[in-house]
Amino acid sequence: MFKISEFAKLSQVPPKTLRFYDQLGLLRPAHIDPQTGYRYYTSEQLLVLHRILAFKDLGFSLDQIKGLLRERISSAEVRGMFRMKQAETQTMIRTELERLRRIEARLEQIERGEADDSPYDVVVKRVEPMKAITLEAVTARSDIPDLLDEVDAYMRRNGASGTFPRIVVWHGCPECESNIQLEIACPINGDMPETGRFRVKRLPEMVAASVTHISRPDLDSPVSLDLGRWIERNGYEIRPDTPSREVYLSPREDGEGQYVTESLMPLIY
Incomplete structure (x- = not known):
């Protein structure tokens, strides 16, 4: 003893x-x-x-x-309790991490608003029409990474390989309080089977103010301020009947969930 x-x-x-x-x-x-x-x-x-x-x-x-x-x-019951607590804690950590990322993004927006200069170059470009497989959803922005993964899985199931740009088409949702109506689109050359979730569509051409930057799909980007200032200063108007787009070109190896992103705001031109 x-x-x-x-x-x-x-x-x-x-x-x-x-x-x-x-x-x-x-x-x-x-x-x-x-x-x-x-x-x-x-x-x-x-x-x-x-x-x-x-x-x-x-x-x-x-x-x-x-x-x-x-x-x-019993030990089995205790293990079950711990597994439940583990799942609850993991969910809480993910929720708080997302909250922290949103706070950081909002801080960056506020700090950007206090500066007159922009670190980004905005250009006007014509975006050609394209055939794409699309997935529509009314959801929160935080769910976009899961939707991108779903589109990736669909593409690979149907023979696509390598990396391909994914496009978020922002339709907005006037009746929604916090969710957004959007489409996840991926350009295709040939045919793809349609399902209850996926449709083949033709995205229309547009003239847009374009800016390339680094962002996370699940967080608002402060680049919207730079686009807004540039559009005002150069006398352009936003086309009301055409959704804006974000094109996620490639993931950054050194950034958690970050992508090289092209934001496209349609213009009356």
């Missing part, structure tokens, strides 16, 4: 905590010396202590843990 100081060293739980667990009836010492009052523990009690700590990590109170220990929850 181990003295409380030895057991504390083995378990990395302070003696004060072990005494508290004894008072609560969570973890009684295996033996208490009647003359000295010293507490002694066995190695098997490490298993009980680990279970107490596991339940604490799952968010249970000490009173709840006391009841769970009495019920003798």
Whole structure:
């Protein structure tokens, strides 16, 4: 058996905590010396202590843990609880990371707004009509990467290889509060089978203000400010009946989820 100081060293739980667990009836010492009052523990009690700590990590109170220990929850049930908690925590982390990225993007937009110069060159170009496979959705911008992956998988299932540009056509959604109506399009040369999700369409030609930059598909880009300023300063008007587009040309190896992107704003020309 181990003295409380030895057991504390083995378990990395302070003696004060072990005494508290004894008072609560969570973890009684295996033996208490009647003359000295010293507490002694066995190695098997490490298993009980680990279970107490596991339940604490799952968010249970000490009173709840006391009841769970009495019920003798099986190891399989504890593993199931941890897997559920793991999934919840992973979802929370992803949500908070997305929130952080949105905050960073908004900060960049604010900082860009305070500067008069633009790091991007805007040009006017004619975009030729193109045949494309398209996937329509009313969704949040944060879902665009999953839609891009879905289009990629469809293309490869139907014989496409290598890398190909993916186009987001922004239709807008006046009735939506937070979602956006959009199409994910991928240019094709020949024929592709249509499904309930995928349609073959011809994207019309347009004249557009074009700017190439680095962006993430799931985040608003501050480049819209540069486009807006350039259009105003050069006396152009945005064509109201033609959706804007973002063309994701190639992923950056050194940037998480970032792409070389061409933003296209249709102009009356």
